[in-house]
Structures are given as structure tokens and as C-alpha cells.
Amino acid sequence: MEDKGTSNLTPAQRGAYRWGLIVAAVGLILLLWPGLERWHMAGPANTGHEEIECDTCHVDAEGNAVGQTFANLGFALGIRDEPVHFVFAPAGNQQCLDCHEHEDDRHPVARFLDPRFAEARASIAPQFCVSCHLQHQGVRVTAAGTDFCHNCHADTEVEDDPVDVPHETLIADGRWETCLQCHDFHGNHERETPTRMSERLDLAQIRDYFAGGESPYGYRRLTVMQTMKTESDKGEDDDE
Secondary structure (H helix, E strand, C coil), rough: CCCCCCCCHHHHHHHHHHHHHHHHHHHHHHHHHCHHHHHCCCCCCCCCCCCCCCHHHHCECCHHHHHHHHHHHHHCCCCCCCCCCCCCCCCCHHHHHHCCCCCCCCCCCHHHHHHHHHHHHHCCCCCCCHHCCCCCCCCCCCCCCCCCCEEEEEEECCCCCCCCHHHHHHHHHHCHHHHHHHHCCCCECCCCCCCCHHHHCCHHHHHHHHHCCCCCCCEECHHHHHHHHHHHHHHHHHHC
């Protein structure tokens, strides 16, 4: 016996449904095909990450793609309370530190776990790399503004202050944007901190750097992973 719901469809409608299912199946296959992960990236890769494969930073999400798809459909329909990660799980601090950790970091994420930084954690969550470097935004730094230093340094005192405009004055005047004009936040670059305000960087240079432009802070120091790669490449050259 022919299903009434199906018998009411015209040949054109049936053809449209068939093509719709074919297109959906092809789309799902392309979405899940190994090597095509960039087709469903959350956004453009951040500066310096353009050539990095997805699984370098992302571990597999719990379950499989079929189960994840149905779980997220259930969330969309209100059957589930929360969505699940699809194919890959989000990257966390450890994935960032695997490549970017270095012993001379002036603001390592672990430092912000200190109880004295509780207010800063509540305000800007500096204990997470992605609070300043949210990924898939196509830039280098995503933190809003350049004056976030006040969250930790409002009571900073500098003995024998070498700057021609003392830090005490800058703090009292709320000139927090000047911090990054003189200081390299992580200490990633070979840079001598200026002692004259006239020598500080222009804010436009810093904003351009945040957006992915050239560094105004000088030559970049090599991270542990970069150093290992450099030494490996050198070894290969020596073997030739």
C-alpha cells in the first residue's frame, strides 16, 4: 500500500527531495573528509597559524561525527540542554604553551592563578591564553584596547624610576595605554625599554601589530619549539 504522504507529492517535488538528500549527503561527506577540515573552520587562522594543521592544536571531540551531529540537532530542537563539540574539541592553554611557552615570559599564564590576581581574573581572565588571543579571528591579538594593565598594576611602585615621566605620575593620570608603548608584554622580542616618553611607540603601531602587522618591538626571540625546529633544520642542512 502506497504511503499517503508520499503519494501526495508531485514528480517534481519528489525529484527535489531526492536532489536535496544527495546534496546534503555530498556536503556531509566533504565536511568530514580527512584533509578538508579547513572548510569548516570557525574563522580565518590567526597571524602565524596559517600553515598549521587543525589537529596540531585540536584533539578529537568525544564521540563520532554522526553522534555529534544528532546531539547538536537535538540541542537546536530544544531536546538537549547543551551542544557538543563537532569533530574537534577547542584548544586550551596547553596547546598554546606547547609552541609558545618560554622561560623568560614576563606574564606567564600560571602567574595569574595567584590569589592576589583574583580581581583581574574576574575582569579579564588573563589566566587563559584565548582571553587575549582568541583564535580564528584572523589577527594576532584580540584583547580590546591597550589599557588593560590597570587590572594588575594600579598599585605598582618603581624604585629609582629611570623614566623621565615617572610611573607614579602615569598611573595617577590613568595613562595606561603608555604601558605597551614602552613594554613588550610577554618579552618575546629583543628590546631595550626606553627611558624617555618621547621614544615610546605610537599606539597606531601597536594596534597594527595586534591586527597582524609587523612588530614594532624589534626582533622576535625564538620560543622553545621554534628553537628546536631551527636546530633540526640546521642539522638537515649539515647532513646534505
